[in-house]
Amino acid sequence: MNSGFLSEDKESPCHYRRALEVVSSKWTVLVFYELESGKKRYSDLKRQVEGVTQKMLTQTLRQLERDGLVNRHVYPTVPPTVEYSLTPLGETLMEPMRILHQWTDSYYDSVLQARKAFDRDNT
Amino acid sequence: MNSGFLSEDKESPCHYRRALEVVSSKWTVLVFYELESGKKRYSDLKRQVEGVTQKMLTQTLRQLERDGLVNRHVYPTVPPTVEYSLTPLGETLMEPMRILHQWTDSYYDSVLQARKAFDRDNT
DNA sequence: CCGCATCCTGATCGATACTG
DNA sequence: CAGTATCGATCAGGATGCGG
Secondary structure (H helix, E strand, O other): OOOOOOOOOOOOHHHHHHHHHOOOOOOOHHHHHHHHHOOEEHHHHHHOOOOOHHHHHHHHHHHHHHOOOOOEEEOOOOOHHHHHHOHHHHHHHHHHHHHHHHHHHHHHHHHHHHHHHHHHHHO | OOOOOOOOOOOOOHHHHHHHHHHOOOHHHHHHHHHHOOOOOOOHHHHHHHOOOHHHHHHHHHHHHOOEEEEEEEEOOOOOOOEEEEEEHHHHHHHHHHHHHHHHHHHHHHHHHHHHHHHHOOO
């Protein structure tokens, strides 16, 4: 994980890429939005994030936890109960995410159209 | 490219993922931000987007073009001159991108700290 | 100058099986 | 219930060489 996708020094000119480093894996956004509405159990996330495998869900949650965006709380029950929730830092990311999401709502159709046109012209 | 990363039907519950589908490849953001300041030639981009290979730059530009975010203009000179610029649709994406970038400026250090702490605790 | 084609590597992801 | 471990398949991305 974390793949050397970019260097972590603050002065790099590759500065912009960091914005996405935190967010842009296949499942992060989906998990993130699920947690917007409050804490969720592992099994709930598994059910609600359609198509995610156990491996990917765990991996994604670990990454979010490592980045300080998500809390993991384990209740000492049998069988175990684990709840995930956004941290305060995680909450600060919701606003930018929402804005990006609004852009999608407004313009994704245009993107789709552009693709069609492009694919048509370049048989 | 475009990897079946998600289905393109508008009604899918995986709606949120689309926001990133458009933007989240390794080099898209960097190219995008380069074009914010106006049209650029291929060779300029190649020089300014540090570390990008010809293959990746071309691939990235093609994808942005296909998505209708970038214009490609070829001047019939010898040797060829090619200029890239943002389309109006591309411009609409700048605002969300800028906001995400601001988040990075404000909180990336926190993420880095969280990572350190996490890695320390989970030796 | 701008790009395409090819080969090759390692990362990513899914599927499956197995634990506390 | 909430994971870990392992094995293949697939894919992104780098390096190189050629072409208009």
